[in-house]
Amino acid sequence: MPSALLASLHLQQVLVRGESAALIEASLAKTETFMSRVETASDQPRMMEGSDFWFSSDDWRSRYRPYNVVDGVLQIPVKGVLLHDFPWQYGAWATGYEYIWQAFKRGQADGNVRGIALVEDTPGGMVAGCFDLVDRIYATENRKPLRSFAMESAYSAGYALASVADSITVSRTGGVGSIGVVTMHVDVSKALDKMGLKITFIHFGKHKVDGNAYEPLPADVEKRIQARIDELGEVFVASVARNRGMDAQAIRDTEALCFTATEAVSNGLADAIGSLDDAVAAFAADLSLTEEDEQMAGQNGESAVDQAAINAARTEGFNAGKAEGKTEGVKEGATAERVRITAIIGSDEGKKRPKAALSFALKSDMNVEQSQAVLADLAEEKAEAPQAGGRSQFEQAMDGGKNADLGTAGEQPVVSRAKRANAAAGFKVN
Structure with missing residues (x-):
């Protein structure tokens, strides 16, 4: 039941x-x-x-x-x-x-x-x-x-x-x-049919039995x-x-x-x-700090407005810390990306297959080891004549992009260095 x-x-x-x-x-x-x-x-x-x-x-x-x-x-x-x-x-x-x-x-x-x-x-x-x-x-x-x-x-x-x-x-x-x-x-209507049972509703109001289980919906x-x-x-x-x-x-x-x-x-x-x-435990500790602030405010004759200012300053400091962490994270990510690109292109496998290495470095998410493994399976590329000015395609690409404007708190759209180089080199950027 x-x-x-x-x-x-x-x-x-x-x-x-x-x-x-x-x-x-x-x-x-x-x-x-x-x-x-x-x-x-x-x-x-x-x-x-x-x-x-x-x-x-x-x-x-x-x-x-x-x-x-x-x-x-x-x-x-x-x-x-x-x-x-x-x-x-x-x-x-x-x-x-x-x-x-x-x-x-x-x-x-x-x-x-x-x-x-x-x-x-x-x-x-x-x-x-x-x-x-x-x-x-x-x-x-x-x-x-x-x-x-x-x-x-x-x-x-x-x-x-x-x-x-x-x-x-x-x-x-x-x-x-x-x-x-x-x-x-x-809907149990078919089960009832197999049992030889039939339910008949006698009701006032067209919608009185809407949604009942004995008829299809x-x-x-x-x-x-x-x-x-x-x-x-x-x-x-x-x-x-x-x-x-x-x-x-x-x-x-x-x-x-x-x-x-x-x-x-x-x-x-x-x-x-x-x-x-x-x-x-962290919640209790935060409450203790708040209580101490309130006690200090009372001892110093500070008003509720002063306590509100303390709370506002805490919030401002917290938000500033989040923004600083976000900006720092972007910088660290850009540095790591430069290291990855350089390592792929500068590897033995990359030097023998420069075009493929450049493509893997800029257009994929593969790490250095993965890129080297794939490059090793490719045929070595024939050397090409140097481009005008003796600069490689990668050098031109890396110098051609602008630095992203992070704003005061990293709130502006962030474009990775890899994508900037990719665009400058003529590759399609999503």
Whole structure:
């Protein structure tokens, strides 16, 4: 018999990673067993004083509404399937949006909490409740520093939630993405025919039974369902674009792909790669530095504006460091390319086949060893008369290109020295 939770998702739009169907089914089955235990419990719940949500520490149910603060960082687990109308956190199997919101609110009000961490390992979950939660967190005034950690995964609904944080860190073997929406229709009509069964619907309203499983899905009904999916997909795209400060089309163009840690950092869906322990420790250290700055500002009689200036200076320094690193990386790349070109052309194999060597050096990505191996298999070229001025084609090519303007922060288009030489020598440049 199918899980009641799984059955509740039939023809519902969900935000999940497509490859995780088996995991989702197993998680929902485990969660249903847990819910049976909670609903049939005969003992009276013991609550924290002044709370109608948080259990006292001596109540067994408190384990399923965890609230853990370490070094000033509240760690909120976001694991398993993410569910609407589910005020629990059930280990690796399921987490409710309501639990996440209650934990976040408590952390905001807790003087011992300096920052909040969303620790995620989820294939995604329900559409219902997801974007409402994201919007509430986004709109929170005086929000404490919030970081997301994909340890191992933050897919679909999990990524929607992760994106609202100030930054996202992914484990080396983890992944994020799957920015899309999915639903499913199952047609069992042929199976019923084989069993000799026929279902007849008696209904008021032409569209009352649209999408039922006992008839093939008509084209017009499928079109309407697709329109709803597309609309929800645009809600997802807009939410991530706002949260991450990204171009909506760039997010749309991911086509719901799942990305590795390195891919996510490269395309802007994540900010860093690291282990949970190291990343949370760094978060706590950053919070300590911020707290020290605030204390110093208070001791010196500096205003909140002064602290804002400190934060702005930090941001400016960080951005300047990124720009300097980018420029330096371009310089190092150009130097390495010159060394590669010279080594290929100056090798014994290259000297005997100068035209082929020049072509390999400028028009391929082969390293020195690869180029030498290929050149060695080619016939040696006959010597040609020197060109006018006694200068080789390569020398003319290398002297004919302009240096790329890197700008003050390396933001201008960068043209490699190899491409400049290639163009000057008369080769086609893509």
